[in-house]
Amino acid sequence: MPITVDTAQWPVARILWTETTDAALDVYERDTRAYLARKQPYVSITWIGYYKSTSEQRTRIAKMTGEMSPLAKTYCAFSTMIAPSAAFRFALSGFLLLRPLPMPYEVCKTFEEAVRLCREGAAKRGLKLPDVITPL
Numbered sequence: 001m002p003i004t005v006d007t008a009q010w011p012v013a014r015i016l017w018t019e020t021t022d023a024a025l026d027v028y029e030r031d032t033r034a035y036l037a038r039k040q041p042y043v044s045i046t047w048i049g050y051y052k053s054t055s056e057q058r059t060r061i062a063k064m065t066g067e068m069s070p071l072a073k074t075y076c077a078f079s080t081m082i083a084p085s086a087a088f089r090f091a092l093s094g095f096l097l098l099r100p101l102p103m104p105y106e107v108c109k110t111f112e113e114a115v116r117l118c119r120e121g122a123a124k125r126g127l128k129l130p131d132v133i134t135p136l
Contacts, residue, residue, distance in 0.1 A: 005031035009130050011042040012118070016136040020053040029064050036071040041127045043118040044079045045111070047136065048088070065101075073102035078121020080114035081107050111135050 002019030005028060013035050015028070035042065053061070072079075079101060083089045086109075093107045104121055108114045115133050122129050 003028040004136060005035070006136055007031075007035050009133055010035075011040060011122075011127060012129060012133055013042055013044040014133075014136050015044060015046040016049070017046060018049045020057055022057070025057060025060060025064075032064075032068060036068055036075065039071070039075060041075050041077050041122075041125055043077050043122050043127070043129065045082065045114045045118060045133070046080065047082045047111075048092075049084075069102040076103035077125040077127050078118045079103050079105040080117050081105070082109070082111055082114050083107060084109065 002017075002021055002024035004014075004016040006014045006016075008014075013032075015032075017028075081092065083092055089107050089109065096105070096107065106114075106117050108117065118133075119129055
């Protein structure tokens with residue numbers, strides 16, 4: 001699946017984003033709403049391997065983000081986005097300066113950096129994470 005949402009290591013939500021299709025967005029929205037409905041503190045680690053979308057998909061993503069923002073703001077202790085490409089990290093960071101997310105977040109280069117930042121964010125909220133967090 002082009003977007004995988006995995007909560008097997010809860011309270012860590014691991015997301016792997018490899019392609020943006022309408023079907024993938026359906027899965028992403030369903031699975032993200034499901035873990036937000038738990039109304040429990042969590043952290044998220046998103047790997048962005050590839051991101052290209054149509055204007056309709058970007059509108060849909062913006063609408064979903066807006067609808068889910070109140071719960072994410074309340075329950076997400078920290079969110080990381082891993083983007084191996086320096087150019088994409090720069091573009092994403094610039095976009096997020098203009099449209100910040102509702103929770104503490106950071107754009108990272110590596111999985112190890114993302115885990116470290118999530119652990120720091122979780123500790124500030126008293127949230128215990130698994131001793132070992134594995135990549136998807």
